[in-house]
Amino acid sequence: MSKLIIFSAPSGAGKSTIVRYMLAQDLNLQFSISATSRLPRGEEKNGVEYFFLTPQEFKDRIANGDFLEYEEVYPNKFYGTLKSEVDRILAEGKNVVFDIDCIGGLNVKKIYGDRALSIFVMPPSVKVLRERLEKRGTDSPQIIEGRLAKAEYEMSFAPQFDFIVMNDDFDRAKEEVYDAIKKFIR
Numbered sequence: 001m002s003k004l005i006i007f008s009a010p011s012g013a014g015k016s017t018i019v020r021y022m023l024a025q026d027l028n029l030q031f032s033i034s035a036t037s038r039l040p041r042g043e044e045k046n047g048v049e050y051f052f053l054t055p056q057e058f059k060d061r062i063a064n065g066d067f068l069e070y071e072e073v074y075p076n077k078f079y080g081t082l083k084s085e086v087d088r089i090l091a092e093g094k095n096v097v098f099d100i101d102c103i104g105g106l107n108v109k110k111i112y113g114d115r116a117l118s119i120f121v122m123p124p125s126v127k128v129l130r131e132r133l134e135k136r137g138t139d140s141p142q143i144i145e146g147r148l149a150k151a152e153y154e155m156s157f158a159p160q161f162d163f164i165v166m167n168d169d170f171d172r173a174k175e176e177v178y179d180a181i182k183k184f185i186r
Helices: 015-023 055-062 084-090 102-115 126-136 142-155 170-183
Strands: 004-008 029-031 035-038 050-052 068-074 077-082 095-099 118-123 163-165
Touching: 004 015, 004 102, 004 170, 015 029, 015 102, 015 170, 035 055, 050 118, 055 077, 055 126, 068 084, 068 102, 077 084, 077 102, 084 095, 095 102, 102 142, 118 170, 126 142
Parallel strands: 004 095, 004 118, 029 095, 035 050, 118 163
Antiparallel strands: 035 077, 068 077
């Protein structure tokens, strides 16, 4: 039976880098593309990194019951997981990988229980998080400040996850996550 692997972390913790690494390994994983009402960043393309919807389209899909989980992360900035995306991947016999916010991750874990492994990627510190976000160069100083405030709140959810990995050494972090997933899916 296919399983679900949930990754959550504050923005800039290195979650997406770890997810990309795991997807390249021989673990029969497929990424669940989330939907969002935010605008694409950099080279992001619709249907690749996210399904980009307008805020109204997102609200209409919520009303239709199309989401497994969703969250209004910032005012009028929604993120969510389409049921159809998860069902498609499970029907293909693959393990589903989520890269979603903490509340969404915990909600998916509640729905799937022991069939899901929830992983929280912990940044070394808020200072390092600030450096990573600034280096990324995709957000204004005001947005970075908002992300840092939110990061402290999100880190309070870490104890509710099945597995916490400290991403202060990427090679060690990716090995720990790989071992946890390998053990979980066998």
